[in-house]
Structure formats: structure tokens, C-alpha cells
Amino acid sequence: MTERVLVCVPVDAGEAGRIAEGHTLPGPVQAFTANDALLDAFGLQPSDDEQAEYAVLLLAGLYGLIRYGARLVLTALVDPQTLTEGEEADNGGVALSELAAGSVEAWFSDEDDVLLPELREAVSGLSLDDAWDTSEITALHADHDLAWHSITELPRR
Numbered sequence: 001m002t003e004r005v006l007v008c009v010p011v012d013a014g015e016a017g018r019i020a021e022g023h024t025l026p027g028p029v030q031a032f033t034a035n036d037a038l039l040d041a042f043g044l045q046p047s048d049d050e051q052a053e054y055a056v057l058l059l060a061g062l063y064g065l066i067r068y069g070a071r072l073v074l075t076a077l078v079d080p081q082t083l084t085e086g087e088e089a090d091n092g093g094v095a096l097s098e099l100a101a102g103s104v105e106a107w108f109s110d111e112d113d114v115l116l117p118e119l120r121e122a123v124s125g126l127s128l129d130d131a132w133d134t135s136e137i138t139a140l141h142a143d144h145d146l147a148w149h150s151i152t153e154l155p156r157r
Contacts, residue, residue: 038092
């Protein structure tokens with residue numbers, strides 16, 4: 001059996017609902033993983049797997065905030081053969097050929113009241129790197145961890 005790779009996939013509510021209903025999201029699907037590019041970007045070693053996975057989660061959440069206005073991230077174990085270079089390649093960005101519902105293990109989101117319109121506005125239209133460097137995102141990452149949820153809690157459409 002092929003070794004699986006953890007990916008964090010930023011999605012909108014509609015995509016999350018399709019996964020909850022057991023559907024597959026057709027690719028390419030933007031995802032993030034702890035690859036060499038991410039390790040280099042964060043100055044991490046391959047043995048720093050927990051730190052790398054946390055960085056991947058934060059990057060995927062920020063990508064979702066910029067793109068969809070919310071930090072909603074699915075985590076999945078996928079065959080590495082299904083990954084190609086994606087957007088934000090220097091930050092561990094990869095393109096997933098598809099995201100099957102069965103590969104999703106959990107999801108992460110903010111508590112309901114964390115993301116104020118001002119925060120969404122502060123990162124709107126920014127690149128991932130530029131948004132990462134804002135004081136608003138630094139404060140968000142310091143003060144508001146994403147909440148873990150079981151895949152069975154993923155709301156249907």
C-alpha cells in the first residue's frame with residue numbers, strides 16, 4: 001500500500017457540504033502539505049513534523065480566509081501520486097487531482113464570532129505572504145486556534 005500524505009484543503013461551505021454528503025470534489029483542488037518548499041519557507045527540518053503540520057494548517061486557513069472569507073479546512077490523507085505543484089508552491093501549495101470524501105479525516109474552523117468583517121477586509125485581495133505578515137493575522141494566529149471537528153460533524157448543504 002502506498003504511504004499517504006497529509007494535506008490541508010481550504011474549502012468554502014458548499015464544497016464542505018458536498019464532502020459531507022459523500023461526494024468527490026473534482027480537481028484540481030488547492031491544498032497545502034508539509035513538503036520541502038514549506039520546510040524551507042519556515043526553516044524547519046523533516047523531523048519537525050508537528051510544527052510543519054501546524055504551519056500547513058495555518059496557511060490553508062489563511063488561504064481560505066483570503067479566497068472564501070472563512071477559515072474552513074479539511075484534512076485528508078491522500079496518495080502522493082495525486083499531487084502536483086499548485087498555487088503558493090513556495091508555501092507548500094499543491095494541486096490535488098481530486099478530493100474523495102473517504103480520504104477526509106477531520107475539519108477545522110473558527111469559532112463563530114472570531115472573524116470580524118474588519119479582519120476579512122484587512123486580507124482581501126492580498127497574497128498569502130502579504131496577508132501572513134499583517135498585524136491582524138499575527139494576532140489571529142496568536143489568539144485564535146482553529147477548532148478541530150470530527151468528519152461526522154461536517155454540516156451537509
